[in-house]
Amino acid sequence: MDQPTDTLPVTKIDAVSLQMLTLLQDDGRMTNAKLAETLSMSETPCWRRLKRLEESGIIEGYQARLNRRKIGLGVMAFVQLRCSEHDATATATFQRIIETSPNILSCHNTTGADDFLLIAVARDLDDYSTFVETTLRRLPGVTSIRSNLSLREMKSSSRLPIMRSDG
Numbered sequence: 001m002d003q004p005t006d007t008l009p010v011t012k013i014d015a016v017s018l019q020m021l022t023l024l025q026d027d028g029r030m031t032n033a034k035l036a037e038t039l040s041m042s043e044t045p046c047w048r049r050l051k052r053l054e055e056s057g058i059i060e061g062y063q064a065r066l067n068r069r070k071i072g073l074g075v076m077a078f079v080q081l082r083c084s085e086h087d088a089t090a091t092a093t094f095q096r097i098i099e100t101s102p103n104i105l106s107c108h109n110t111t112g113a114d115d116f117l118l119i120a121v122a123r124d125l126d127d128y129s130t131f132v133e134t135t136l137r138r139l140p141g142v143t144s145i146r147s148n149l150s151l152r153e154m155k156s157s158s159r160l161p162i163m164r165s166d167g
Contacts, residue, residue: 013058016041017049021058022162028062065158073121075128076150080114085141093140103131114144 013021016039023030023038030038036046053059068076083094098107098118105119122128128147136145 017053018162020046020049020053024059025159025162068121072123074124075122076153077118077120077122077128078148078150079118079120079136080144080146080148081116081118081136081139081142082113082144083115083139083141084143090140097135097139101131101135103135114146 019039020035023035032043032047032050035050036043039046041049050059068074083090085091098104101120103120103122105121107116107118109115110117120128120131122131128149132145132147136142
């Protein structure tokens with residue numbers, strides 16, 4: 001089976017680049033000088049390597065990680081959606097609404113009984129209720145909305161496991 005074109009086997013990424021990715025996941029604000037020093041490289045080759053990782057799309061960007069509760073987003077919901085319409089027009093409208101909704105952190109097309117799994121945030125239950133009524137219920141073709149609210153977050157990470165695969 002062919003691999004999707006947007007994936008690169010980890011065996012094609014050398015050990016130094018893997019170490020660089022690990023370091024940047026720990027500290028995305030690490031300076032090139034510190035990164036080069038930690039990797040025992042001079043700054044110019046380190047910078048070139050970093051630029052290659054960015055240009056190839058392996059590094060998609062850098063951002064600050066915020067504490068959602070401290071900025072007033074106390075509710076996190078896992079939302080399962082079931083859809084009856086899958087034509088191109090409904091799908092395009094659905095995708096546009098999902099991509100432009102600031103309350104939706106992620107959306108995945110899934111296997112199983114439901115079609116999509118969303119992670120959404122809101123200030124409180126009233127705000128979440130408004131979000132469901134004004135956004136989710138207006139999505140084309142949605143026949144079922146099931147929400148599971150997070151009672152306690154035990155782990156939250158965007159870090160990916162960086163492992164060398166020699167297989």
